[in-house]
Amino acid sequence: MNPTEIIRTVVRWLVYVLLHIFVARHLVLFDYAFCFIYVGAILFLPIEINLTALLFIGFFTGVIIDTFDNTLGLHTSASVLIAYLRPIIIKYQLGQKLTEGRLQLSIKELGFPTFLSYILMLISIHHMVLFLVEAGSLRLFPYTFLKIVCSLVFTTMTIILTRLFSR
Amino acid sequence: MLQLFEFIGRNRNFILFVLLEVFSFWLLVNNNNYWSVEYFNTANTLSAKSLELSNAAREYTNLRNVNAALAEENRRLNELITRLQQQKPANAPVGYQADSAFANRYKFVTIAKVIENSTHRADNYLTIDKGYADGIKEGMGVVSATGVVGKVKICNKNFSVITSILHSQFMVSTKLLRSGDQGTAKWENNTTPSLIQLKDISRYTTIMKGDTAVTSDQNVVFPPGIAVGIVKSFRVAPDQAFFDIDLKLSTDFSKISYVYLVENKLLEQQQSLQESLTPKRK
Numbered sequence: 001m002n003p004t005e006i007i008r009t010v011v012r013w014l015v016y017v018l019l020h021i022f023v024a025r026h027l028v029l030f031d032y033a034f035c036f037i038y039v040g041a042i043l044f045l046p047i048e049i050n051l052t053a054l055l056f057i058g059f060f061t062g063v064i065i066d067t068f069d070n071t072l073g074l075h076t077s078a079s080v081l082i083a084y085l086r087p088i089i090i091k092y093q094l095g096q097k098l099t100e101g102r103l104q105l106s107i108k109e110l111g112f113p114t115f116l117s118y119i120l121m122l123i124s125i126h127h128m129v130l131f132l133v134e135a136g137s138l139r140l141f142p143y144t145f146l147k148i149v150c151s152l153v154f155t156t157m158t159i160i161l162t163r164l165f166s167r
Numbered sequence: 168m169l170q171l172f173e174f175i176g177r178n179r180n181f182i183l184f185v186l187l188e189v190f191s192f193w194l195l196v197n198n199n200n201y202w203s204v205e206y207f208n209t210a211n212t213l214s215a216k217s218l219e220l221s222n223a224a225r226e227y228t229n230l231r232n233v234n235a236a237l238a239e240e241n242r243r244l245n246e247l248i249t250r251l252q253q254q255k256p257a258n259a260p261v262g263y264q265a266d267s268a269f270a271n272r273y274k275f276v277t278i279a280k281v282i283e284n285s286t287h288r289a290d291n292y293l294t295i296d297k298g299y300a301d302g303i304k305e306g307m308g309v310v311s312a313t314g315v316v317g318k319v320k321i322c323n324k325n326f327s328v329i330t331s332i333l334h335s336q337f338m339v340s341t342k343l344l345r346s347g348d349q350g351t352a353k354w355e356n357n358t359t360p361s362l363i364q365l366k367d368i369s370r371y372t373t374i375m376k377g378d379t380a381v382t383s384d385q386n387v388v389f390p391p392g393i394a395v396g397i398v399k400s401f402r403v404a405p406d407q408a409f410f411d412i413d414l415k416l417s418t419d420f421s422k423i424s425y426v427y428l429v430e431n432k433l434l435e436q437q438q439s440l441q442e443s444l445t446p447k448r449k
Contacts, residue, residue, distance in 0.1 A: 021217070021221075022217075022221045024363055038384075049182040051178055052179070052183060053185055055180065055183050055187060058187075059187050059191070062191065067214050067351065068214055068218070071190060071195075072194045072195070073191045073193070073194030073195025073196075076191035077188055077191040077192055077195065080184065080187045080188055080191060081188065082186040084180075084181075093309075157372065
């Protein structure tokens with residue numbers, strides 16, 4: 001990784017976190033769809049990043065988001081989980097592409113279907129954990145499930161949008 | 168032992184993952200733990216500052232709604248104050264009990280926005296964005312947040328024209344708050360839109376610069392106690408029994424934006440009773 005790439009990675013992380021804190025946090029559609037755009041900060045870190053670093057980055061991203069929501073632990077647990085699962089899903093989904101050389105997690109390099117399945121998988125895990133932990137029980141499951149699905153669609157759309165505008 | 172270390176070394180990331188998860192769930196479950204109370208919450212200086220900034224930006228876009236809400240709140244409070252004052256006037260003798268219909272006679276009907284305004288003609292008018300569709304009737308009093316404005320002259324469905332007190336024929340019964348003397352305020356010099364003249368105050372009372380003038384109890388259009396202005400200067404001609412007083416208007420007509428419409432619900436009753444005296448006098 002050369003310095004430009006490092007700076008680009010840091011800036012991308014920062015943009016996703018700030019976008020979430022200042023804009024996306026307030027976006028709620030129809031009381032069901034929430035936008036957790038900060039997931040992008042973890043999803044689009046470089047592939048070759050080491051797992052220990054990834055876990056810590058996920059942890060701190062979660063802590064920062066929780067600080068602004070006064071829900072210390074909620075976003076943290078979900079982001080640590082997707083940080084841990086990310087290499088596994090990458091290996092599982094992009095198995096043969098990985099052998100072809102260095103790869104960037106962008107729409108252009110992965111192709112839209114692969115890219116979509118990669119982000120959908122991780123975002124749905126994140127949202128499921130987040131909303132179920134937030135609900136604390138399965139008592140209101142239909143309601144929680146509706147929230148998960150709506151938010152999944154909303155977050156995925158916004159993240160695809162941000163990827164269309166970035167390099 | 169060595170095997171244990173090897174195991175930890177091999178699985179360090181999984182162990183780290185489990186530790187972090189357990190730690191975050193622990194944070195979540197004791198939601199009053201030291202960490203979340205002391206550092207990681209929105210009261211923390213850094214996050215509070217940044218939220219303040221973003222809130223300031225959002226607030227700015229919201230000012231229009233806030234203004235409307237405040238104007239509505241003021242309308243409600245004005246009505247309440249007037250009613251309470253009328254129920255128990257400060258200078259009333261013990262045992263005076265206002266009739267409830269009388270005490271409730273002033274109703275702050277609505278709030279309107281001034282869309283056209285003149286101050287430099289001899290007879291000035293304002294136009295507001297509400298008409299009889301919003302309950303406005305001809306003859307209603309108009310006050311602003313700072314003081315009296317005028318009286319509704321004509322209205323159609325959605326607009327009304329208001330005779331401003333900057334009008335050569337408009338008179339407001341006014342009293343000086345400190346001495347209690349009553350007079351009539353009228354815009355006579357027709358040139359300065361910030362000054363109004365107060366007549367009929369006897370030269371034998373003491374008045375001072377800076378005395379406050381408010382609408383008197385004998386008004387039929389305005390509730391008593393609405394600010395008219397403060398005494399700016401006064402003089403007395405040698406052959407006159409009354410002061411010539413210049414009041415500095417408390418309403419700045421060049422900046423006026425929102426006005427309240429006041430209705431006196433007993434106006435007709437009072438006027439018809441008073442008019443019935445007129446033929447007898449002839």
